[in-house]
Amino acid sequence: MPLVDIPGSKSITARALFLAAAADGVTTLVRPLRSDDTEGFAEGLVRLGYRVGRAPDAWRIDGRPQGPAVTEADVYCRDGATTARFLPTLAAAGHGTYRFDASAQMRRRPLAPLSRALRDLGVDLVHEQAEGHHPLRIAANGVTGGDVTLDAGQSSQYLTALLLLGPLTREGLRITVTDLVSEPYVEITTAMMAAFGADVHREGDTYVVAPGGYRATTYAVEPDASTASYFFAAAALTGTEVTVPGLGTGALQGDLGFVDVLRRMGARVDVAEDRTTVSGTGELRGLTVNMRDISDTMPTLAAIAPFASGPVRIEDVANTRVKECDRLEACAENLRRLGVRVTTGPDWIEIEPGVPTTGAEVKTFGDHRIVMSFAVAGLRVPGITFDDPGCVRKTFPGFHDAFAELRRGMSGMGPVN
Incomplete structure (x- = not known):
């Protein structure tokens, strides 16, 4: 039974960094994720004047409830959506002038609903080029708080950013949400705030x-459930077994719900208190599934869908079109490169059964989740390569080594093809 050591959750690490920076006292984060996104978040905090100590297995952050220690800063957010959306919100609670920019990929991703909400709360925020996109500048003078309305139908991160800001305002916040996607991520936020x-x-x-x-605390970061989805899918696809310690019945992350999709397709799933095991049965059934709440795992399912006995239709995932790339079309294009029949609509993708017999170069669009998802398909299809395999550094720099080790472990349990 291969035991897979999954690195810490990106979503939890980013939230914990914000909370630690805003808390009164010194916070220790245990086993945070070390990746391009989280290192970028930590370096952004340093640019804002926070003290961040990064040992291999624990980070220590000196909190500043009053806001950034500097009155001027220029912060580069790299590709990180949490960095690019959370740090400006944190800075707004302080006093000073702060500029935020990001990579070309992140500049394309939308920010307008959060910007509108912050302006409605009195924040002096200017987009320097395209309205609703980075780069932006904030002239911060604290936030009074009050009532605000937010559309979080594109990204739950808009709501998370405002929720995290709430305790730092003078009067608190009442946030009325007109639309919300990926609600389990908001539940992570509120649990961590508590x-x-x-x-x-x-x-x-x-x-x-x-x-x-x-209040400062010591906070242990649980393994990343989105990353675990690739290893669980590998077990279901190859008729083998994978156990991920540290993700169980008490996990905060909604993306662990991906194992319920695998269960519906025919895999055996055991979720214990401190671990989750998925065992492939040699059967993958087609299904129709709404993945609105676990849309980061949509590419994982799309990559194994051709191996199902019937069509796989994934619905209500319009927000995946404004991630690191248009993930719906990226999955469709790459499946077609493998000879699979695929149709897409505004918020859905349908994949016909048909096991690919030859590989192809996967066009990654610089998206870590496209690489990791199609690596799973590569367990059954020889010759799959990637035009940018290194983009996994965004969330899991050691992915290729870990997946190669998994493949070796599976070879001892029987053939993977």
């Missing part, structure tokens, strides 16, 4: 956040 001493609750479509700041 762990850092904040008072947050939901009243229908309105999230109520009390003022009062955060």
Whole structure:
């Protein structure tokens, strides 16, 4: 039974870095994810004047409830959406002038709903080039708080950014949400805020956040459930077994729900208190599934869909079109390169059964999830290569080595092809 050591959650690490920076005291993060995104977030905090100590297995952050230690800063957010959306919100609670820019890929990703909400709260925010996109400049003078309306139908990160801001405002926040995607990620946010001493609750479509700041703590980062999806899918696809320690019944991340999709397709799934095991049965059934709440795992399912006995239709994933790339079309294009019949619509993709017999070069669009998903298909299809295999550094720099080790472990359990 291969045991797979999955690195820490990117989503949890980013939230923990914000919370630690805003808390009163010194916070220790245990086993945070070390990747391009999270290192970029930590370096952004340093640019804003926060003290961040990074040992191999623990990071220590000196919190500043009053905001950044510098009154001027220029922060480069790299490709990181959490960095590019959370750090400007953190800076808005301080006092000074702060400029944020990002990579060309991140510049294309939308920010307008969050910008509008921050402006409605009185934040002086200017987009320097395209409205609703990076780069942007904030002249911060603290945030009073109050009532605000937000459309989080493109990204739950807009809501998370405002929720995280809430305890730093003078009067607290009441955030009324008109649309929301990936709601489990918001549940991660509110649970973590509570762990850092904040008072947050939901009243229908309105999230109520009390003022009062955060308390420093020691916080252990659980393994990344989105990353685990590739290893669980590998077991289901190859008729072998994979166990991921540290992800179990108490996990915060909604993306662990991907194993329920694999269960519906015929895999055996055991979710224990401290681990999850997926065992392939030699059967993958087709299905229709709504993945609105676990859309980061849509490419994982798309990559194994051709091996199912019937069509796989994935619905309600329009937000995947504004990720690192248009993931719906990226999956469709690469499956077609492998000879698979695929159709797409505004928020859905349908994949016909038909095991590819020869590989092709996968066009990654610089998207880590496209690489990792199609690496799973490569367990059954020889000759799959990638035009940019190194883009996995965004969330899992050691992915290719870990996946090669998994393949070797599976070879001892029977053939993977």
